[in-house]
Amino acid sequence: METTSTVNKMSRRIRIGLIAALGLAVAGCAQDAPQDTFDPAGENAQKIQDLQVPIFILAGVVGLIVLSVLTFVLIRFRDRGQAIPEQSHGNPMLEIVLTIIPALILIGISIPTVGTILALSETDDTECIINVTGQQWWWEVDYPVQDGCGGISDVIITSGQMVIPTGTEVLVRGTSRDVIHSWWIPRLNGKKDMVPGRVHNVRLQADEPGIYAGQCTEFCGLSHANMRMEVIAMDPDDFETWKAGQMAEYVAPEEGTLAAEGEATFIAQCSRCHQVNGLEDDDGNPIIARPDLQVYSGATPNLSWLMTRNTFAGASWDLLTPECRADVWDASPETVGEKYLEGVSPECLNSVDFREWLRNAPAKKPMYTDPTELEETGGLPRGMPDLGLGEDQIDQLVAYLLERQ
Amino acid sequence: MFTTGSKFLIGSAVFAIIATIAYGISQDGVMGTIGLASAAAALSFLAGVNIFTHDSNVSGSDASAIDSCAAAEPAPANSIWPLAFALGAVVLAVGLITYQAVFIIGIVLLLAAGAEWTTQAWAEQASAEAAHNSEVRSRIANPLEFPLAAAIGVGLIVYAFSRVMLWLSKTNTVIALGVLGAIIVSVAFLLAYRPGLRSRTAVGVIGVGVLALVVGGAAAGLDGERDVHEQETTVDLAHEGICESPEEFEADHNASQSVAATAAVAATITLDDSGELNYELNGPRPEGATALTLQRSSPSNVLFSNKSGEERRLSLNLGPATAGSGADEEDAPHQVCTTLVEFDGEQNLTLIIGLPSIAAEDGYHFFVPGVESAELELIVP
Numbered sequence: 001m002e003t004t005s006t007v008n009k010m011s012r013r014i015r016i017g018l019i020a021a022l023g024l025a026v027a028g029c030a031q032d033a034p035q036d037t038f039d040p041a042g043e044n045a046q047k048i049q050d051l052q053v054p055i056f057i058l059a060g061v062v063g064l065i066v067l068s069v070l071t072f073v074l075i076r077f078r079d080r081g082q083a084i085p086e087q088s089h090g091n092p093m094l095e096i097v098l099t100i101i102p103a104l105i106l107i108g109i110s111i112p113t114v115g116t117i118l119a120l121s122e123t124d125d126t127e128c129i130i131n132v133t134g135q136q137w138w139w140e141v142d143y144p145v146q147d148g149c150g151g152i153s154d155v156i157i158t159s160g161q162m163v164i165p166t167g168t169e170v171l172v173r174g175t176s177r178d179v180i181h182s183w184w185i186p187r188l189n190g191k192k193d194m195v196p197g198r199v200h201n202v203r204l205q206a207d208e209p210g211i212y213a214g215q216c217t218e219f220c221g222l223s224h225a226n227m228r229m230e231v232i233a234m235d236p237d238d239f240e241t242w243k244a245g246q247m248a249e250y251v252a253p254e255e256g257t258l259a260a261e262g263e264a265t266f267i268a269q270c271s272r273c274h275q276v277n278g279l280e281d282d283d284g285n286p287i288i289a290r291p292d293l294q295v296y297s298g299a300t301p302n303l304s305w306l307m308t309r310n311t312f313a314g315a316s317w318d319l320l321t322p323e324c325r326a327d328v329w330d331a332s333p334e335t336v337g338e339k340y341l342e343g344v345s346p347e348c349l350n351s352v353d354f355r356e357w358l359r360n361a362p363a364k365k366p367m368y369t370d371p372t373e374l375e376e377t378g379g380l381p382r383g384m385p386d387l388g389l390g391e392d393q394i395d396q397l398v399a400y401l402l403e404r405q
Numbered sequence: 406m407f408t409t410g411s412k413f414l415i416g417s418a419v420f421a422i423i424a425t426i427a428y429g430i431s432q433d434g435v436m437g438t439i440g441l442a443s444a445a446a447a448l449s450f451l452a453g454v455n456i457f458t459h460d461s462n463v464s465g466s467d468a469s470a471i472d473s474c475a476a477a478e479p480a481p482a483n484s485i486w487p488l489a490f491a492l493g494a495v496v497l498a499v500g501l502i503t504y505q506a507v508f509i510i511g512i513v514l515l516l517a518a519g520a521e522w523t524t525q526a527w528a529e530q531a532s533a534e535a536a537h538n539s540e541v542r543s544r545i546a547n548p549l550e551f552p553l554a555a556a557i558g559v560g561l562i563v564y565a566f567s568r569v570m571l572w573l574s575k576t577n578t579v580i581a582l583g584v585l586g587a588i589i590v591s592v593a594f595l596l597a598y599r600p601g602l603r604s605r606t607a608v609g610v611i612g613v614g615v616l617a618l619v620v621g622g623a624a625a626g627l628d629g630e631r632d633v634h635e636q637e638t639t640v641d642l643a644h645e646g647i648c649e650s651p652e653e654f655e656a657d658h659n660a661s662q663s664v665a666a667t668a669a670v671a672a673t674i675t676l677d678d679s680g681e682l683n684y685e686l687n688g689p690r691p692e693g694a695t696a697l698t699l700q701r702s703s704p705s706n707v708l709f710s711n712k713s714g715e716e717r718r719l720s721l722n723l724g725p726a727t728a729g730s731g732a733d734e735e736d737a738p739h740q741v742c743t744t745l746v747e748f749d750g751e752q753n754l755t756l757i758i759g760l761p762s763i764a765a766e767d768g769y770h771f772f773v774p775g776v777e778s779a780e781l782e783l784i785v786p
C-alpha cells in the first residue's frame with residue numbers, strides 16, 4: 001500500500017512538473033510579444049542581443065555540465081550502506097583548475113560586457129535629443145528646441161508615446177517628478193531608472209518604422225502596472241509631418257458646434273490641470289494650467305494634440321477601436337507612419353474606454369484621488385480625480401477633444 | 406489554645422459585631438451600619454485565618470522550633486527601597502497634576518524601587534546567612550544594575566556637560582575647556598606623583614567634580630542656551646530680492662562649492678572669461694539650441710561653473726512663478742541664485758519651476774549680476 005501511494009505521489013509530482021515545464025516552453029513561443037528583448041529592432045538592442053545570446057548559451061552549457069556531474073555523483077555515490085570512503089584534505093591541483101576555469105570564463109564574459117556597456121553609454125553620435133519625465137503613473141515626453149531631430153523650432157510636448165525618426169541616433173534624457181521609475185523599450189535598448197533630481201541618458205535608434213511598446217519597470221506605486229509607453233518610429237519624412245502637426249497653431253472649434261460647447265466645458269472643468277496650448281480666456285489672455293497647484297507630481301498630460309496619439313492614460317488604453325487599432329499597429333513598416341499620422345477619427349475613437357475615463361478616471365485606473373486620503377500629499381491627488389461630469393458634458397468634451405489633432 | 410494574636414482579633418471582631426448591632430438600632434444610619442458590618446466581617450475572617458495558622462506562634466516546649474522559627478532568623482538590615490518606592494508613588498501622584506516629566510520620573514522611580522525591593526526581599530529568604538543572601542542578590546541584579554547605572558551616569562554627565570557648553574559663550578567655552586584640561590592634567594599628575602594618595606580621597610575629589618558638573622548643568626539648562634547665529638543662505642537673498650546683486654553677503658561666506666562627479670545634473674552652466682553664459686548637458690548639447698530646456702515642476706539640478714576671473718553668482722528671475730512649488734507657493738521668492746562662486750568653482754542650483762515660460766512675459770533668463778553680457782534663456786514647456 002505504502003509503496004503504491006509513494007509511487008503515485010512521485011508520478012503526480014512528475015506530471016505537475018512536466019505541465020509546468022510545458023507551460024513555460026509554450027509561453028516562450030508567444031506569437032504576439034511586443035516587449036521581447038530577444039527581438040531587437042535597432043542597433044542598441046542588437047548590441048545587447050549580441051552579448052546576451054552567447055552568454056546564455058555559455059551559461060547553459062556550464063549549467064548542463066554542472067547538473068550532469070551532480071546527477072552522476074548523486075546516483076553513483078548514493079548511500080547503499082557501504083563503508084565511508086577514505087577522507088582526504090583536498091586536492092590542490094583539482095582546486096586550482098576548478099578556480100582557474102570559472103575565472104577564465106568570467107574574464108571572457110566581462111570583456112565584451114564592459115565593451116557593450118561603454119558602447120551603450122556613448123552619446124557623441126547623437127542626432128536628436130528628447131526628454132522624458134516619469135510621474136505616477138504616466139510618462140511625459142518633450143522635444144527641446146534644436147537643430148537635431150531635423151530641426152525643432154518650438155518645444156513639443158506630449159505624453160505616453162514618443163515619436164522618433166528611423167535611422168536616427170536619439171538620445172533620451174530622462175528624469176522623474178516623484179518616485180523612481182524605469183523607462184524600457186525592450187526592442188530598442190535596455191532599461192534605465194529615472195530618478196528625481198538626476199538626468200539619465202538612454203540611446204535609441206530604430207531601424208524600421210513601427211510601434212515599439214514598453215512599460216515602467218521600477219515599481220512605483222498603485223498603478224505601476226498601468227504605466228506603459230510606446231516609441232513610434234517613422235520615416236524622417238513622416239516625422240517632419242508629425243512635428244509640423246505638434247507645432248501648429250491652436251484652432252478653436254467653430255462657433256455653435258458641440259465642440260465649441262466642449263471648449264467652454266474644458267475651460268471650466270479641465271484647464272486648471274490640463275494645458276491646451278493656444279487656448280485663451282474671454283479677454284484673450286492665454287490660459288495657463290496650474291498642475292503644480294493641483295496634482296502632487298505638478299504635471300498632467302498636455303492635451304493640445306491628444307488625438308495625434310493613439311493610447312492614453314499611461315498608454316494603458318487605446319484611443320482607437322480594436323479594428324482601427326489593428327489597422328495601425330499591424331501595418332507594414334512602409335505604411336505604419338502614414339497610418340499613425342491619421343490620428344483618431346470620430347469613427348475610430350474607442351469611445352467606450354475614453355468616455356469611461358472622463359466619467360470617472362480613478363474607477364478605470366487606480367489612483368490616489370479620494371479627497372479624504374490625501375493628507376500625505378498636502379491635499380493634492382496623484383492622478384486624475386473623478387470630476388462628476390454629466391453625459392452631455394462628456395459628449396461636448398469628446399467632440400472638443402476629437403479636434404485636438 | 407488561643408494565641409495572643411487570635412485573642413486580639415476575636416475580641417475586635419466581637420466588639421465590631423456588637424457595635425454594628427448597637428449602631429444599627431440606635432442610629433438608624435445605613436452607611437455607618439454597612440461600614441461596621443464590613444469591619445466585623447473582615448475581622449472575623451482575619452480571626453479565622455489566625456486561629457487556623459496558630460498565629461505562627463511557637464510553643465515553648467518545642468525546642469527545634471525555637472531555632473527555625475521566623476523570629477529566630479537574623480533580622481534583615483534596613484532597606485531604603487520601601488522608602489524609595491513610597492517616594493516614587495508620591496512623585497507619580499504629583500506628576501499627575503503637574504508635569505508629564507515628573508510623572509515619568511515617578512513611574513521610573515516606582516518601577517526601579519519596586520524591582521530592587523522585590524529582588525532584595527527575595528534574596529533575603531535565600532538562606533539564613535546574610536552574607537550569602539547579599540551575594541545571591543548581587544549575582545542576579547548586578548548584570549542589569551551596573552550597565553544601567555553606568556548609562557544613566559554617563560548620560561547625566563554628558564547632558565550636564567552639553568548644557569554648560571551651550572550656555573557658555575563661544576570664547577568662554579574655549580577658556581572653560583582649557584581650565585578643565587589643566588585640572589585633569591594636574592590631578593593626573595598628582596595621582597601619578599603620589600601613588601600613596603588614598604583612593605577614598607581620589608573618589609571624593611571626582612565625586613565632588615561630577616556633582617559640581619551636574620549642578621552646573623541643571624543651572625545652565627534652566628538659564629537656557631546662548632544665542633546661536635543662523636547663517637544666511639541664498640534663500641534669504643532671494644527673499645530679500647537681492648539675487649541681482651554682485652555684492653558679497655553673509656550667505657556668500659563659507660559656502661560649500663563641491664558637487665559629486667556622479668551628480669548627473671540637468672545642465673552645467675558656465676560663465677567664461679568673455680562674460681558669456683553657456684550650457685552643457687551630460688550628453689551632447691542639442692545642436693543649434695541657444696536656450697536651455699528644463700521640465701516644468703521637476704526638481705532640476707543646474708551646476709554653475711565660474712570660469713571668469715571674479716567671484717560671481719548665477720541668478721534666475723522667475724517672473725510670475727516662484728522658487729517653491731505647490732503648497733509652499735505663498736511665501737516663496739520669485740528668484741533663485743547661487744552664492745558667489747570663486748574662480749574655477751562650481752555650485753549647484755536646484756530649480757522647481759511651476760509655470761511654463763509662456764506664462765512669463767519675456768520668458769525666463771539666467772543672468773550673472775555685474776556681467777551685462779551674461780544671459781541664457783530658459784525654456785520650460
Ligand SMILES: [Cu+2]
Nearest residue numbers: 181216220227
Ligand atoms: Cu513608474
